Amino acid sequence: MEIKDTIIIAEEFGDTAGARDYEDGDFSGKEFYDKFLLPRFKKAIQGNYILLIDLKDFWGWPSSFVSGSFGILSKEYTAKTVLEHLQIKCLANPMKEEKAKYIINNPDKQ
Amino acid sequence: MRIFFRYILTPILTLLIGIAIGKLINDWPKFKINYEVKVTDIFKIVTTIAVGIFIPLIVKKLIDDKRSKNDNLLEELSAFSKMIENMNNYIHELYKNKKIISKDKDYINMQFDITGKEVKEICNFLEENCSTKTSTLLLDMKNAYFSYWQISTSIAVIGSSIRKIDDSTFKNISQEYTEMTKKIRLVKSDILKN
Numbered sequence: 186m187e188i189k190d191t192i193i194i195a196e197e198f199g200d201t202a203g204a205r206d207y208e209d210g211d212f213s214g215k216e217f218y219d220k221f222l223l224p225r226f227k228k229a230i231q232g233n234y235i236l237l238i239d240l241k242d243f244w245g246w247p248s249s250f251v252s253g254s255f256g257i258l259s260k261e262y263t264a265k266t267v268l269e270h271l272q273i274k275c276l277a278n279p280m281k282e283e284k285a286k287y288i289i290n291n292p293d294k295q
Numbered sequence: 296m297r298i299f300f301r302y303i304l305t306p307i308l309t310l311l312i313g314i315a316i317g318k319l320i321n322d323w324p325k326f327k328i329n330y331e332v333k334v335t336d337i338f339k340i341v342t343t344i345a346v347g348i349f350i351p352l353i354v355k356k357l358i359d360d361k362r363s364k365n366d367n368l369l370e371e372l373s374a375f376s377k378m379i380e381n382m383n384n385y386i387h388e389l390y391k392n393k394k395i396i397s398k399d400k401d402y403i404n405m406q407f408d409i410t411g412k413e414v415k416e417i418c419n420f421l422e423e424n425c426s427t428k429t430s431t432l433l434l435d436m437k438n439a440y441f442s443y444w445q446i447s448t449s450i451a452v453i454g455s456s457i458r459k460i461d462d463s464t465f466k467n468i469s470q471e472y473t474e475m476t477k478k479i480r481l482v483k484s485d486i487l488k489n
Contacts, residue, residue, distance in 0.1 A: 205454070248444055280414060
C-alpha cells in the first residue's frame with residue numbers, strides 16, 4: 186500500500202495540540218478527529234491507501250489529544266485497520282509516533 | 296610459648312627443610328643440560344611468553360571496556376531517571392498547592408516532549424549495546440513511560456476546565472511514577488549483572 190494523502194497538522198489544523206473534547210478548548214483531539222482525521226481516513230480505506238499524518242512543527246502531544254483523535258479512530262475501526270491505513274511521522278521527535286501507536290493499540294486504557 | 300616457636304622451633308624447622316631440599320637436589324634426579332637449541336624451541340618460548348603477557352592484557356582491556364560501556368549506560372539511565380523525578384516533583388507541587396494554571400499545563404506538555412526524545416535516544420542506545428533480556432526490560436520501561444505520560448497529560452490534568460489535580464488523579468500519577476522508577480531500576484540492575 187502506498188501513501189496517497191498527507192495531513193500536515195500544523196498547516197491544516199493548528200500548530201498546538203489542545204486537550205480531548207470540544208469543551209476542553211480549541212484544537213482538541215475530537216475537533217481534529219471530526220474535521221480532518223475521520224473523513225480522510227475513510228477515503229484512505231475506500232481507496233485502499235495509506236494516510237500520512239505529519240507532525241512537523243506541531244507543538245505538544247498530550248495523551249488527551251491523542252486519545253481524543255487516534256484513540257477514538259482505533260475504537261471505531263480496530264487498531265489493526267488503523268495501523269494498516271495510517272502512518273504517523275515526526276522526524277523531530279519520533280517518540281510521538283510511538284506514543285500515538287501506544288494509544289491506538291490501547292484505546293480503552295485510561 | 297610464642298618465644299619458643301619464634302626463636303627455637305622455627306629456625307630448627309627451616310634448617311631441617313633446607314637440608315632436606317639440598318639433599319634432594321644433590322641426589323635425585325640428576326639433571327643434564329642440553330646446549331643444542333632448535334629454532335622451533337626459541338619460537339615456542341617466545342610464543343609462550345607473548346601469550347602469557349598478552350592474554351591477561353587483552354582480558355583486562357575487555358573487562359575495562361565493558362565496565363566503561365556499562366558506566367555510560369548507567370549514566371544515561373540516571374540522567375533520564377532524574378528528568379522523570381523532576382517532572383514528578385513538579386506535579387507533586389501542583390497537587391500540594393491545589394492549583395494548576397495553563398502555564399503549568401504547557402510546561403508538563405513540553406517536559407513530556409523532552410523526556411520522550413530522551414527515552415527514544417536511551418532505548419536506541421541501549422538496544423544496540425545490551426542483551427536480549429535487557430531489551431525486554433527496556434520495552435517494559437518504555438511502556439511504563441507511556442502509561443506515565445498517558446495519565447500525566449490526561450484530561451484530568453491538562454483539560455482547560457481543570458483548576459487543580461484531584462486526589463484520585465494524583466494517586467494514579469504517583470502509581471505510574473513508582474512503576475516507571477521500578478522499571479528503570481530493573482534495567483539498571485540487569486546492566487550491572489551483565
